[in-house]
Amino acid sequence: MDLLPLRYFQVVARHEHISRAAAELHVSQPSLSRTIARLEAELGVPLFDRQGRHVRLNRFGAAFLRRVDRALGELDDARRELADEAGEQRGTVAVASETLLTLIDPLTRFRAAHPGIDVRLYQSSAEVMWQRLRRGEVDVCLASQPADPSLETTEVLREEVLLAVPLGHRLAGRTSCHVEELAGEPFITTSPGYWQRDLTDRVFAAAGLTPTISFECDEPGVTAYLIRAGLGIGLIPEMARRLAPHEPIAYLHLQAPTCHRVLSFVRRREAYLSAAVRVFREHVTESLRGGRSAR
Numbered sequence: 001m002d003l004l005p006l007r008y009f010q011v012v013a014r015h016e017h018i019s020r021a022a023a024e025l026h027v028s029q030p031s032l033s034r035t036i037a038r039l040e041a042e043l044g045v046p047l048f049d050r051q052g053r054h055v056r057l058n059r060f061g062a063a064f065l066r067r068v069d070r071a072l073g074e075l076d077d078a079r080r081e082l083a084d085e086a087g088e089q090r091g092t093v094a095v096a097s098e099t100l101l102t103l104i105d106p107l108t109r110f111r112a113a114h115p116g117i118d119v120r121l122y123q124s125s126a127e128v129m130w131q132r133l134r135r136g137e138v139d140v141c142l143a144s145q146p147a148d149p150s151l152e153t154t155e156v157l158r159e160e161v162l163l164a165v166p167l168g169h170r171l172a173g174r175t176s177c178h179v180e181e182l183a184g185e186p187f188i189t190t191s192p193g194y195w196q197r198d199l200t201d202r203v204f205a206a207a208g209l210t211p212t213i214s215f216e217c218d219e220p221g222v223t224a225y226l227i228r229a230g231l232g233i234g235l236i237p238e239m240a241r242r243l244a245p246h247e248p249i250a251y252l253h254l255q256a257p258t259c260h261r262v263l264s265f266v267r268r269r270e271a272y273l274s275a276a277v278r279v280f281r282e283h284v285t286e287s288l289r290g291g292r293s294a295r
Contacts, residue, residue, distance in 0.1 A: 005038065005039040008021070008025060008027075008036065008039075009064075010068060010069065011024055011025055012036060012048070012055065014135065016048075016054065036048070043060075045060040046060065047061035047064060048061055072136070073136045073271065076136065077271060077272035078272075080274035083274070091116075091117050091277075092117070092119075093117060093119045093120070093140075094119075094137065094139050095121055095122070095138060095139065095142060095280070096122040096128075096132050096141045096142075097129075097141065097143070098123070098143065098145075098190075098194050098195055098220060099123065099194075099220040101221035102142065103121060106283060106288065107119055107121070110280060110283045113283070114276075114280075117279070117280065119280065122137075123218075125194055126147075126194070126198075127193055128193075129143060130147060130151070133151065133267065136268075139267065139277045140267045140280075140281060141266040142264075142265060142284070143195075143263070144261045144262070147266045151266050151267065151268060151269065152266065152267050152268070154264060154267075154281075155262055155264050156263045156288055156289070157263040157289060158261075158263075159239055159261060160238045160253070160259065160260050161199060161235050161259050161260055162235070162236055162237075162238055162253065162254065163182075163236075163252040163254045164223075164227050164235070164249050164252075165227065166227055166229070166230040166231075166233070166249065166250070167250055168230070169233065173250075174252055175253060176255055177252050178254075178256075179203055179207040179254065179255070179256050180207055180209070182204075182211075182233070184212055185212060185233055187200060187212055187215075187232055188215040188217075188227055189211070189215070189223065189234055190218060190219075190220050191218050194220060195220065197216075199235055199259070199261065200234075202258060203235075203258060214231065214232045215232060224236055236249075237261055265281055265285070
């Protein structure tokens with residue numbers, strides 16, 4: 001069995017849409033459809049239920065995909081391991097994170113120090129990150145939320161999360177406050193599935209309250225800009241204050257024992273950790289612990 005049809009099958013299974021899969025693979029839709037049809041003929045069972053260009057994995061396809069992911073993942077790991085054994089200072093690192101701002105400064109210095117290693121970044125919610133990791137689409141995730149116990153987690157940084165308010169706000173002159181004092185305040189946070197929203201909901205729930213959400217976004221780093229504009233208040237990691245001490249925002253300690261975040265690298269336990277990934281992970285860890293990253 002050729003490997004190319006298996007690669008094509010993976011992409012079609014992920015998109016469950018022929019034209020989108022063809023666009024990603026840079027092949028024509030008819031060619032892709034013929035490749036999948038030949039694979040099904042070779043296996044003797046249909047892998048998809050079809051409705052025009054839309055396809056949906058059936059029970060045969062779902063079972064086959066689990067095996068294909070495992071087999072191709074092993075082959076990819078073998079290729080990376082051989083490259084490491086040959087001492088080649090090159091490779092690719094695929095990283096998913098809830099916010100890309102955390103990685104901008106470390107990545108800039110990493111590329112300067114390791115020009116032969118290509119880094120690809122993907123931004124997504126925690127659940128989508130875990131899906132990408134299990135499918136082998138990314139090597140590691142930089143996460144601010146607990147991962148499934150089946151995944152391996154390595155802590156990078158633990159820090160307090162502060163309450164940020166615009167200058168002129170009634171709390172701006174304070175050094176700390178309780179969650180109960182924030183009832184009814186317009187909160188700026190991320191969409192569900194991102195760490196800031198999860199933390200906001202959890203802190204308020206512990207106090208028996210529900211936050212009043214005025215703005216939602218999918219980039220945690222945008223929160224500070226909206227707060228600075230006077231559009232509401234929100235939770236910001238201590239790292240942000242340290243890196244931008246002159247930001248026109250007032251920071252307070254929130255009297256809540258769970259108001260902190262743990263930044264960690266997450267990976268599949270069984271996956272081979274290439275030299276490129278190891279070097280990247282060590283570089284980012286040192287950078288973040290040294291306080292030289294972006295938000």
